[in-house]
Amino acid sequence: MIVTIDVMFPYYGDVAMMKAAVDSVLAQDDRDFRFTIVDDGYPDDSLPDYFAALVAGDDRVRYFRNEQNLGANGNYKKCVGLVEHEVVVIMGADDVMLPNYISTVRKAFQDPSVSIVQPGVEVIDENGAVYAPLGDKVKQYLRQRLVGQSSEAIVSGEAIAESLMVGDWLYFPSVAWRAEAVKKHDFRPQYDVVQDLALAIDIILSGGKMAVLDTVCFQYRRHRESDSSVRALDGRRFAEERAFFDECVRDFSAKGWEGAARAARWHLTSRLNAASLTPKVVSKGMWPGLRKLVAHAVRP
Structure with a gap:
């Protein structure tokens, strides 16, 4: 039985979008999670008071601030080192969890063979409007080509590896991971863009299975000027x-x-x-x- 889920939140970037992301985590209908914010030193004088109020107001919230900027991959690796529970999600600081996210992925992990869960995702723009760029339509096609019309499929082995090599249709900030698998493999230090896909492939190569769900419970923000x-x-x-x-x-x-x-x-x-x-x-x-x-x- 999966109990508490770790929500890791590596942060550096737009303050307003970060606050919207934080609000979405705290508004989950399933409240059994631990929320850990790891601030990579974003320069904004208003943030210490904001984060202090979060921690004081909710005992599920932890806050850490890096003394030196670690960069995206370094901060992801620090988050992995802070994981305490059986399931973890490493959320984007500008994305949005819909209220059913935690409850949706928790249900999928009741299957002990599952190491990765990719739930349903919708894409939003800088203003929060849902839209479907061509690249995301391709992602959806590749995903359906693998799992068909099933609302919940469990995939593994060469089939999913081949599918992800044709095109990476995962949305990393929405993916939930079994912590044991993440800690075993960790993020490859040489990558700053494909580190999430590399982690998924390492887990798949070692026999890990992925649950692919249709239930939409996450909004992924796509920026024109992202890193x-x-x-x-x-x-x-x-x-x-x-x-x-x-x-x-x-x-x-x-x-x-x-x-x-x-x-x-x-x-x-x-x-x-x-x-x-x-x-x-x-x-x-x-x-x-x-x-x-x-x-x-x-x-x-």
């Missing part, structure tokens, strides 16, 4: 993705998962994503980034 978008335009994101896919080819081949290795070698949607960004890079005159994007798009 991953900036890294994409200058080519850094795709250099990191290529290094990760190369590792996957080796790992899958060693395990005899030739279909997954082939999908990793081709990394089709990653290449299409690079190609789709070239007009924006041209319009901004980011010529070094353009060369990297074109190389990634045309060279499997």
Whole structure:
């Protein structure tokens, strides 16, 4: 029986969106969770009083402030070290939990074989409006291609590895993890963009299973100027993705998962994503980034 769930909240960024995210966690209809905020040193003088009031007002809330900025991956790793319970979610500081999030993932983890839960997600823009960009429509197609019309599917092995290599349809801030699996594998230190996918693949390679749910209980905020978008335009994101896919080819081949290795070698949607960004890079005159994007798009 899963009892308390750890909600880890690595924070650095927009204050108003962070407060909306915090409010959404505290408004859960299932109140048995531990909420841990790890502030990576965001420079705003109003925040100490705000966080102090949160801790004083709710004994489920913990707050830590890093003495030095650790960056996204470093702060994720710190969050893992603070996990105390059997299930953990590492939430984005600008995303929104719908009131049924905790109760939805708790139910899925009653199956002891499940290590990862990907619940239903809707995408919101900077203003909180629900919308469906093309990339997210592709994610939905790839997800349904794997699980069909099932409202709750449990998937594992080469099938899900191959699907995620064709296109990563996970929404990391919404994913809940069995803490034992996360602590065993942790985030690979060399990655700042694909660290979540790498963690999922490591768990899948070791035999972990994923529950994929249709129940929508999370809102993922997609920004035009997010860190991953900036890294994409200058080519850094795709250099990191290529290094990760190369590792996957080796790992899958060693395990005899030739279909997954082939999908990793081709990394089709990653290449299409690079190609789709070239007009924006041209319009901004980011010529070094353009060369990297074109190389990634045309060279499997």
